[in-house]
Amino acid sequence: MMKILIIGGNGTIGRKVSAHFKQKHDVLIGGRQSGDVIVDMTDAQSIQAMFDSVGAVDAVVSIAGEAKWAPFETLSEDDFYIGLKSKLMGQVNLVRIGREYVNAAGSFTLTTGILADHPVRFTTSAAMVNGAIHSFVKAAALELKDGMRINVVSSGLVEDAVDKYEEYFPGHNPIPMQKVINGYIKSVEGSGTGDIIRMYDNR
């Protein structure tokens, strides 16, 4: 049994991932508004306080962070920084700070999405953030110590979000939730590191 901290564990994907891991593991949910521990991913001090509160864990799973979706010609510099501060540096800080709290042979699992590889319109900011995390994960895997691992799950449009997002993803095949959950299982319970676990069904 592992002690697993899941940030964003009450979200669309997070609640299914959490439900799965709770069957076998000790799961703590971190959330912006609700959860076992409250955390603001845009604030490194809040992330530090979360780890101080939670203590040592075997796995950290992040399914959190946002970026602004809008036409490129309307995005201001500040709009780009929403994604940089939240989904990008939030997840980077989670690893940067959290590596002091993850047990030997423990793992980090971050979350991005298909936009990194196959963007759609209005996602210059979101795609950019996702691509940044993919390369970060590959690079960080080279330096983590004590058998600590890091991977990222990048899914296509998930089934449970089709109603909300399908107009942005013309012709994209929805990804079954079980496949998405399997991405997180592969990262947390598998042995890979530096892996971009792609759950796509388009090409």
Add this chain to the structure above:
Amino acid sequence: MMKILIIGGNGTIGRKVSAHFKQKHDVLIGGRQSGDVIVDMTDAQSIQAMFDSVGAVDAVVSIAGEAKWAPFETLSEDDFYIGLKSKLMGQVNLVRIGREYVNAAGSFTLTTGILADHPVRFTTSAAMVNGAIHSFVKAAALELKDGMRINVVSSGLVEDAVDKYEEYFPGHNPIPMQKVINGYIKSVEGSGTGDIIRMYDNR
């Protein structure tokens, strides 16, 4: 003959790329300390002032921007922001602001590097920034109008930088400068858009 603005045109790669394009085109060099126009890539207002000064161009080539190389465990949040503000948002702002100044069917050519795909140690920040730009370029290509194109050249360790960087890139085959120059030629004089022009010789 095109009017080409090359930011970083006096750097290691930039001076060879500029020398090539000067044979056939009207080239303006933008640089932090020297050039036909001075520009601070970390400052959107400076980029705006540069375009106001230079006016309409047919191609913008960026071979500029920096990121901090250091062991992951020593990188602070502010250290990561060096690369985000310079090499990442500098190049994003160049496109965001510059699209008003590039002629129809004109192009942007950005620069990253092999770390996006094949990082080495101490490059969590640099790899992240490069990966971000790759995805940004793919996404921006979907939205640029009037036949405007955008690509990015991603080279391995270039011949002219081997002395300075080879200790970071064990076993990497240096990329001949002419191949790197060809990446920029392909982007500026070719017809592709959304392309990551990889000049690697490792895998």
